[in-house]
Amino acid sequence: xxxxxxxxxxxMVLTFFGATFLVYALMFxxxxxxxxxxxxxxxxxxxxxxxxxxRYHLDEGFxxxxxxxxKGVLTGDFGTSMTGRKxxxxxSDAWPVTFRLAIIAxxxxxxxxxxxxxxxxxxxxxxxxxxxxxxxxVLLAMPIVVIAPLAQLIFGIQLGWFAPTAxxxxxxxxxxxxxxxxxCIVIAPEMRVTRTSVVENLRADYVRTARAKGLTRMRxxxxxxxxxxxxxxxxxxGVDLGGLLAGAIVTEHVFxxxxxxxxxxxxINTEDGPLVVGFVSILVILFLFINLLVDLLYAALDPRIxxx
Amino acid sequence: MDxxxxxxxxxxxxxxxxxxxxxxxxxxVAKAVNGANFRLAPGETLAILGExxxxxxxxxxxxxxxxxTPPGYVTQGEIRYRGVDLLKxxxxxxxxxxxxxxxxxxxxxxxxxNPVYTVGFQLGELFRKHRGMSRADAKKRSxxxxxxxxxxxxxxxxxxxxxxxxxxxxxxxxxxxxxxLDPEVLIADEPTTALDVTVQAQIMGLLADLQQQRNMGLIxxxxxxxxxxxxxxxxxxxYAGKVVEEAGIYDIYARPAHPYTKALLxxxxxxxxxxxQLSVIQGLPPLLTDVPxxxxxxxxxxxxxxxxxxxxxxxxxxxxxxxxxxxxFFREVIGE
Numbered sequence: 089x090x091x092x093x094x095x096x097x098x099x100m101v102l103t104f105f106g107a108t109f110l111v112y113a114l115m116f117x118x119x120x121x122x123x124x125x126x127x128x129x130x131x132x133x134x135x136x137x138x139x140x141x142x143r144y145h146l147d148e149g150f151x152x153x154x155x156x157x158x159k160g161v162l163t164g165d166f167g168t169s170m171t172g173r174k175x176x177x178x179x180s181d182a183w184p185v186t187f188r189l190a191i192i193a194x195x196x197x198x199x200x201x202x203x204x205x206x207x208x209x210x211x212x213x214x215x216x217x218x219x220x221x222x223x224x225x226v227l228l229a230m231p232i233v234v235i236a237p238l239a240q241l242i243f244g245i246q247l248g249w250f251a252p253t254a255x256x257x258x259x260x261x262x263x264x265x266x267x268x269x270x271x272c273i274v275i276a277p278e279m280r281v282t283r284t285s286v287v288e289n290l291r292a293d294y295v296r297t298a299r300a301k302g303l304t305r306m307r308x309x310x311x312x313x314x315x316x317x318x319x320x321x322x323x324x325x326g327v328d329l330g331g332l333l334a335g336a337i338v339t340e341h342v343f344x345x346x347x348x349x350x351x352x353x354x355x356i357n358t359e360d361g362p363l364v365v366g367f368v369s370i371l372v373i374l375f376l377f378i379n380l381l382v383d384l385l386y387a388a389l390d391p392r393i394x395x396x
Numbered sequence: 397m398d399x400x401x402x403x404x405x406x407x408x409x410x411x412x413x414x415x416x417x418x419x420x421x422x423x424x425v426a427k428a429v430n431g432a433n434f435r436l437a438p439g440e441t442l443a444i445l446g447e448x449x450x451x452x453x454x455x456x457x458x459x460x461x462x463x464x465t466p467p468g469y470v471t472q473g474e475i476r477y478r479g480v481d482l483l484k485x486x487x488x489x490x491x492x493x494x495x496x497x498x499x500x501x502x503x504x505x506x507x508x509x510n511p512v513y514t515v516g517f518q519l520g521e522l523f524r525k526h527r528g529m530s531r532a533d534a535k536k537r538s539x540x541x542x543x544x545x546x547x548x549x550x551x552x553x554x555x556x557x558x559x560x561x562x563x564x565x566x567x568x569x570x571x572x573x574x575x576x577l578d579p580e581v582l583i584a585d586e587p588t589t590a591l592d593v594t595v596q597a598q599i600m601g602l603l604a605d606l607q608q609q610r611n612m613g614l615i616x617x618x619x620x621x622x623x624x625x626x627x628x629x630x631x632x633x634x635y636a637g638k639v640v641e642e643a644g645i646y647d648i649y650a651r652p653a654h655p656y657t658k659a660l661l662x663x664x665x666x667x668x669x670x671x672x673q674l675s676v677i678q679g680l681p682p683l684l685t686d687v688p689x690x691x692x693x694x695x696x697x698x699x700x701x702x703x704x705x706x707x708x709x710x711x712x713x714x715x716x717x718x719x720x721x722x723x724x725f726f727r728e729v730i731g732e
Contacts (some may be wrong), residue, residue: 108405137633248649293507294509296462297508297509300460300499301495301522301573302494302526304525315513390511390512392557
């Protein structure tokens with residue numbers, strides 16, 4: 089187990105450099121004149137040009153630039169955005185709110201999809217099963233660009249149940265509506281996977297044994313069947329959590345939440361290279377750690393999986 | 397343990413009469429059990445014998461009350477345990493009969509044990525949920541049980557998962573689980589089919605020992621006549637959901653009264669038949685959605701005449717005291 093974790097961590101280092109290198113290359117490859125891009129429309133004097141070239145190591149070749157950049161990142165210095173703000177400051181503003189949003193969303197999604205998935209598996213073919221199938225199909229078919237403004241309009245503005253926007257220091261309640269919207273994208277697949285997995289496990293021989301042991305139906309389902317059924321669901325939830333961190337772009341934009349998605353979208357629009365690479369680097373690290381966590385959880389749930 | 401209402405210690409241990417089970421599927425109704433009858437006394441071993449799909453396992457599941465409903469339904473009959481008709485009990489009472497009074501062992505011990513819990517958890521669960529024991533006490537009892545079924549190093553093995561045991565050891569765990577709450581009836585559904593021959597003998601020996609110690613009634617479901625001969629007192633031969641012949645072990649082997657039993661016996665390979673062709677039963681068991689008229693065995697029977705192809709099906713003729721056969725021509729079959 090320990091050796092497995094060490095091996096995975098080493099692999100993560102490689103993946104981290106590979107991924108950030110790619111993003112860095114893509115972001116800076118098609119810039120014809122980075123200095124002009126940096127200062128915008130204004131003319132640049134020769135002395136400014138020399139100073140900026142010096143500061144950004146523009147005369148040292150692409151690999152060296154990447155090296156200087158990574159050295160900064162690893163010491164906590166993400167550089168300066170083209171807006172002039174320190175990227176580190178921007179991230180410490182953006183990450184906490186996105187993190188809270190994603191956690192609330194994934195908890196809502198997991199709680200709902202597991203309960204509803206188990207219930208429709210037990211009563212498969214019933215009214216609940218069929219209506220949730222219909223609702224999840226509608227949710228699957230509706231893109232987030234439709235759900236988010238619609239939810240904001242109906243629940244945030246017309247009914248006034250929730251706050252229509254959120255700020256950097258948003259409360260749990262202010263984040264609830266965007267979190268529900270965000271959860272909607274992942275609920276459908278998570279619930280379908282739970283349902284299928286439970287249906288499959290209900291047919292297993294060990295369920296017959298558990299019933300022959302005179303256990304209550306509740307215990308057979310929530311102790312014996314569920315633990316086996318959760319194995320594929322946990323993987324999915326793990327991947328979704330990574331996706332939610334990155335994929336909040338539309339939701340954060342609609343609800344005006346100054347989080348990661350919000351900043352990333354703006355950075356891409358304004359071709360703010362350092363900002364994009366900074367955010368993506370952290371995203372890559374988070375993604376890798378979540379994946380490692382999922383794999384370890386896998387082994388905890390299923391003793392037949394042992395990593396050597 | 398709760399006391400069942402109307403329980404009578406003098407009544408037969410287990411008495412199944414006229415049991416009918418059917419499966420309602422989208423392809424029609426499959427009549428899996430069509431009037432099974434048998435009785436079991438304490439300390440007795442009853443073997444239920446038959447080909448795959450003849451209703452053996454379904455009968456066992458109906459007795460346990462673990463049929464999958466839907467599609468399986470018990471449509472008629474009585475299953476009396478010490479005089480109490482189990483089919484009339486509420487689900488809550490029925491649940492407490494399982495494992496406490498009637499327990500069951502399944503065929504494939506690997507898939508029958510939950511892969512994600514330790515053996516100790518799965519055993520201890522019985523003591524915790526039925527007897528209200530603490531985790532520590534339940535574990536102690538689990539270790540005792542594993543020792544009783546002769547699993548070496550039970551103290552450490554109790555924390556292992558099912559996949560860490562060999563096939564024979566897993567079946568021992570299943571036996572331990574079934575015997576945990578000291579049931580009076582044990583149903584073993586093909587307990588040795590998934591095991592190799594030497595292990596088979598060990599497991600059957602263990603079962604026989606434990607049965608004797610506890611004076612349990614044992615229902616042994618099998619298709620293997622070799623297994624039966626060593627351990628059973630009585631045999632019920634099932635075909636297409638009916639008990640076609642019921643008799644003591646000696647009578648069945650010496651003078652079968654039903655053509656199906658006879659054909660089964662002839663299909664056992666024997667050392668003194670070296671060089672001869674092994675006899676097989678021609679044809680296949682009938683589809684349970686479409687059982688032949690009259691005697692269900694008639695299309696495969698060499699004694700069959702017109703009477704056998706017409707309803708009603710042959711009744712259970714009393715061949716001798718405590719011996720029945722559902723064949724119009726049982727005298728001819730015996731006498732030959």
